[in-house]
Amino acid sequence: MDKNLSGKVIHRLTQYHCIVMNMEEQGKDVVSGPCIAKLLKIDDSQVRKDMKILGKAGKTKVGYKVSEMKRIIEKILGFEKAKDAFIVGSGNLGLALAKYDDFNFYGFKIRAMFDNDPLKINIAVNGKQVFHISKLPELAKKMSVEIAVLTVPRKFAQETCDYLVTSGIKYIWNFTPTVLDVPDNIQVWNENLIGNFLQFTKDI
Amino acid sequence: MDKNLSGKVIHRLTQYHCIVMNMEEQGKDVVSGPCIAKLLKIDDSQVRKDMKILGKAGKTKVGYKVSEMKRIIEKILGFEKAKDAFIVGSGNLGLALAKYDDFNFYGFKIRAMFDNDPLKINIAVNGKQVFHISKLPELAKKMSVEIAVLTVPRKFAQETCDYLVTSGIKYIWNFTPTVLDVPDNIQVWNENLIGNFLQFTKDI
Secondary structure (H helix, E strand, C coil), X not given: CCXXXXXXXXXXXXXXXXXXXXXXXXXXXXXXXXXXHHHHCCCHHHHHHHHHHCCCCCECCCCEEHHHHHHHHHHHHCCCCCEEEEEECCCHHHHHHHCCCHXXXXXXXXXXXXXXXXXXXXXXXXXXXEEEHHHHXXXXXXXXXXXXXXXXXXXXXXXXXXXXXXXXXXXXXXXXXXXXXXXXXXXXXXXXXXXXXXXXXXXX | CCCCXXXXXXXXXXXXXXXXXXXXXXXXXXXXHXXXXXXXXXXXXXXXXXXXXXXXXXXXXXXXXXXXXXXXXXXXXXXXXXXXXXXXCCCHHHHHHHCCCHHHHCCXXXXXXXXXXXXXXXXXXXXXEEEEHHHHHHHHHHXXXXXXXXXXXXXXXXXXXXXXXXXXXXXXXXCCCCCCCCCCCCEEEECCHHHHHXXXXXXX
């Protein structure tokens, strides 16, 4: 992926991709800028600006070519480059994410799951085996995995995080409602679901 | 909740709340501004600015009082006000969200779940019953529910969304990788997990 893309641009490109994927399924060949802007409730000029990043993506008199826009976004966002990850915590959310096949399409590959519950060890979920957490350092090294999705219960979040860091994990996608204390060289993305909910429903 | 709070402030307050909740559990009475700033990797001055919104939350010479900061954030973000919601789509993700007890604490109350699969109807998950989707309009009216969490498969997202809109739902928390086409009076929050993942791992 182009590392100079801002977070906001990455988000909009992902959403443009959702739109053209949907249009392609509906057999539509062309999509107009104003149509995209209306669906996303953003300004038309923003779409035009983003399209310059895509090299206009097959601009015609009536709009952009759906297949070409899709292909160019996939190239820019690097969907073809697999990024291997572990899911740490095989509870409901961990299992749901493991079963979410759409992730594969975007290059996000779950290679294995981990838990400390003996009842869960060795089961396979959607082709992903659950290992005991003590196997993580060895498997992270062997499989060259640096990304972990953290879905353990809140009270175990920090100690599990510390263990991931000592195991060589560099990127932690944090689904727990916890602020993790990590060294500066570790990237954490907090999936702040509660914050999103409160923001989205603040007028109620 | 104070409707003038920006999305960014709501997100930071939610994270401050995670921090003080954790500190309280560890038996700590006071937290310093620099300690919060370091955990969140933000500037110290930002924390001081936010603390003004909280009326300094029990500022002492050594920091802020944990219990008071927690109480004030809960009041400002309106955790005591219940917001009732339905989960639409009782697949893995829907079930994971239904089982996520932490939501209750923040005032987010799942009242019922919906699906169109006869095998799922009438089961109860964490005290929430699954109803056939055809019951939604009636129950939304009866229970005065205006919020729906959309977790159906991607290909059914738009038609389900249209049905929610005609059923009186006003807020749609969209977990599907789809851009929904909705009237202007409907609020949609897109939980763009893929966009987050791509942004967070863009240096790989």
